[in-house]
Amino acid sequence: LKGGAGGAGVSNAGTIGTLTNSGTISGARGGYGSSAGGAGGAGAANASTITALTNSGTIIGGTGAVGGVAGGAGGAGVLNSGTITTLANSNTIVGGGGGVGGVAGGAGGTGVSNAVTITTLTNSGTIVGGAGGFGGLVGGAGGAGVSNAGMIGTLTNNGAISGDTGGIGGFSGGPDGAGLYNSGNIGALNNSGMIGGPSYAIYSTGSIGPITNRGQIIGNVEIDNQASVTVHGGSGASFGSWSGGTITIGNGNLIFAGGNTALGDDISVNGGAGTVTNGGVLQLAAPESITGNFGQTSSGVLDFVLEGLGQYGSLSVTGLAALDGGLALDLTGGFKLAAGDSFDVVNVASFTAEDLSTLSLDAVDCSDEGGDLWHCADLSALDLTEVISADSIDIDVVTASGSSAAVPEPGTWALLVGGLLGLTGIRLKSRRKSSRISW
Numbered sequence: 001l002k003g004g005a006g007g008a009g010v011s012n013a014g015t016i017g018t019l020t021n022s023g024t025i026s027g028a029r030g031g032y033g034s035s036a037g038g039a040g041g042a043g044a045a046n047a048s049t050i051t052a053l054t055n056s057g058t059i060i061g062g063t064g065a066v067g068g069v070a071g072g073a074g075g076a077g078v079l080n081s082g083t084i085t086t087l088a089n090s091n092t093i094v095g096g097g098g099g100v101g102g103v104a105g106g107a108g109g110t111g112v113s114n115a116v117t118i119t120t121l122t123n124s125g126t127i128v129g130g131a132g133g134f135g136g137l138v139g140g141a142g143g144a145g146v147s148n149a150g151m152i153g154t155l156t157n158n159g160a161i162s163g164d165t166g167g168i169g170g171f172s173g174g175p176d177g178a179g180l181y182n183s184g185n186i187g188a189l190n191n192s193g194m195i196g197g198p199s200y201a202i203y204s205t206g207s208i209g210p211i212t213n214r215g216q217i218i219g220n221v222e223i224d225n226q227a228s229v230t231v232h233g234g235s236g237a238s239f240g241s242w243s244g245g246t247i248t249i250g251n252g253n254l255i256f257a258g259g260n261t262a263l264g265d266d267i268s269v270n271g272g273a274g275t276v277t278n279g280g281v282l283q284l285a286a287p288e289s290i291t292g293n294f295g296q297t298s299s300g301v302l303d304f305v306l307e308g309l310g311q312y313g314s315l316s317v318t319g320l321a322a323l324d325g326g327l328a329l330d331l332t333g334g335f336k337l338a339a340g341d342s343f344d345v346v347n348v349a350s351f352t353a354e355d356l357s358t359l360s361l362d363a364v365d366c367s368d369e370g371g372d373l374w375h376c377a378d379l380s381a382l383d384l385t386e387v388i389s390a391d392s393i394d395i396d397v398v399t400a401s402g403s404s405a406a407v408p409e410p411g412t413w414a415l416l417v418g419g420l421l422g423l424t425g426i427r428l429k430s431r432r433k434s435s436r437i438s439w
Contacts, residue, residue, distance in 0.1 A: 003033030003072060006041035006062040008079070016050045027062030027096060030072040037065030037072035040096035040109060042079035052086045053078070055093060055125075064099030064106035064133060064140075071099030071140060074109030074130035080150075083117045089159075091125040098133030098140035098167055098174075105133030105140030105167035105174060110147040114184075117151050123193070124158040132167030132174035139167030142177035142198065148184045148206070155180075156190040157215070163197035178203040179219065191215045191240070201245065213240035213261070220245030221265070227252040233259030233280050249274060256280050258299070263288055272318055278302070281328070284313030293319035294348065300325035301358070304345050307333045314345045321348040326358030329395070337397050346393035354388055 006028030010019070021044075030038025040062025044053065061075030074096030078087065095109025108130030112121065129143025145161040163177030176198035180189075185207045192214040195201050201219035202208075208223060210230040221242065223229050229249050233240040233256065243264030247254070254269050258280040267276055269292035276290050278300040285305035294317045296302065304313040306329060327345075331337070359366045387394045 001033060001035040003031030003036065003038030003065045003067065005039045005072075006030045006065075006075060008042045008045040008075070009059070010044040011042075012044075012046045012050060012082075013048050015048060016046075018052045018054070019044070019050055020054045020056075021059060022057045024058045024060070026058075026060050027075040029063045029096075030065035030099065032065050032067070033072075034068040036070045037067030037099040037101065037106060039073045039106070040064050040075035040099075042075045042109075043077045043093070045076075045079045046082045046084060048082040050082070050084045053084055053088070054086075055089045056091050058092045058094075059089075060092075060094045061096035061109035061130060063096045063130075064109075066100045067106070068102050070104045071101035071106030071133040071135065073107045073140070074098050074133075074143060076110045076113040076143075077127070078112045079110075080113065080118060081115045083119075084114075085119045086122075087112070087118055087120070088122045089125045089127060093125070093127045095128070095130035095143040095164070097130040098143075100133050101135045101140070103136050104138045105135035105169065107141040107174070108132045108143030108164050108167075108177060110143045110177075110181075111145045111161070112147070114146075114148045114152060115150050118148075119153045120156075121146070121152055121154070122156045122158075123161060126159055127161045129162070129164040129177040131164045132177075134167050135169045135174070137169055137171045139169035139172070139174035141174045142166040144177040144181040145179045145195070145197070147181045148186060150184045151187075152185070153187045154190070155186055155188070157193045157195060159193045161193070161195045163200070165198050176200070180204075182206045182208055188212070191217065194218060196244070199245075210257070212259075213242070214238055214259075215240060217242050218244040220248070222248040222250065224248075224250035226250075228255060229253070230255045230257050231261065232257055233261035235259055239281075239283060253277065256282055256300075266290070268292065275319075278325075283330075284315055285332075286312075287314045287316065289316040289318070291318050293317065294321045296323045296325045298324045298357075301328050301360075302326075302346070303328040303330060304343070305330050305332055306335055306337075306343065307331075308335050309341060312343055312345070314343075314347070317346075317348040319349055320352050321346075321350075322353040323351065324353070324355045324357070326360070327356055327393075328360045328363070330362055339397055341397040343395040344392065345395055348391050350391050351388075356388075 009025035027041030043059035064072030077093035098106030111127040132140030166174030178200035182204040196218035
């Protein structure tokens with residue numbers, strides 16, 4: 001009735017000092033079953049101790065077998081139920097595909113599955129889950145790239161970690177696998193590559209972080225059962241990006257603690273009762289929203305990319321906002337500002353504090369000329385007026401120094417350009433408050 005499970009390519013129940021692979025290690029396919037197909041074997045299975053597992057070749061889990069009712073699950077690329085001190089991958093680790101089932105398809109195997117301890121996991125290649133199998137009624141679940149139910153001390157990704165798709169089903173397809181699925185503890189996550197999935201890039205019900213993202217995280221991110229999630233971004237001119245989904249912090253707050261982050265996702269914190277705090281550079285190139293509150297510290301900068309009228313970054317906050325630090329504007333795609341342009345960049349329920357003290361244009365700091373005037377050397381014939389109301393910030397473009405002088409003849413342009421550069425500025429009409437974040 002039930003097919004047998006496939007064997008592992010390498011199976012360890014003792015102690016291995018160093019396991020190095022530069023070829024191919026494969027788990028075997030599961031056996032056919034008239035009721036349930038057998039599961040595929042793991043590429044490498046550890047139930048005891050491996051000090052160092054180094055892969056520069058291919059480690060692949062076996063395919064789940066066909067079953068008359070249920071397809072077999074695919075095997076993990078690396079299956080750890082013991083201790084691996086160092087796991088380093090520079091090529092390919094992949095989970096096996098789930099088997100076809102008359103009723104339910106088998107689940108795809110995980111690229112790396114950890115149930116106990118991996119002290120350091122470093123990936124500079126590809127780790128990917130297996131696809132879910134076809135099911136007559138329900139497709140099998142896609143495998144995660146990395147699945148952790150135990151403890152990973154440090155996970156460093158310089159390559160690609162991704163989940164695979166769920167299987168097709170006659171009634172419903174299987175759920176997609178996450179790039180990173182965590183129900184245990186991950187001490188630190190460092191990403192300068194790509195973590196993604198067809199649906200979820202990261203799904204965590206355990207503990208994770210701090211997260212340092214200098215690369216790309218693509219897909220939905222959900223982190224539950226954690227009071228605070230801390231994120232660091234890129235450095236210098238480098239931005240870590242979050243895109244392709246929604247960031248949900250189910251039971252706590254989100255802190256962008258420093259560095260450069262390009263935010264392409266909406267955010268929800270604690271069902272709207274939490275707070276997003278920005279202490280770094282938070283760049284927005286399209287309209288994004290925060291369901292919750294927002295605070296920006298004195299080291300934080302909200303950086304809005306302006307590509308055109310109706311094509312620019314903005315932030316909407318459903319709750320309260322307290323803004324310190326600065327604003328930045330970056331023009332892209334050849335866009336030039338013109339008199340009469342207007343940009344509605346921030347909308348909130350209400351401000352509890354506003355003490356914006358810096359402003360830059362195209363990464364060049366504008367100088368405070370006193371009163372409402374800020375001088376931005378990159379603007380040759382235009383001023384910007386920043387109007388802060390009780391619940392919004394608008395950027396309006398006006399003529400230089402409020403002048404309505406006639407357009408000069410062509411022959412006079414050369415003489416006037418230098419003078420106009422000296423008159424360029426950004427006018428701030430802001431209501432500064434001494435209060436600070438009060439939620």
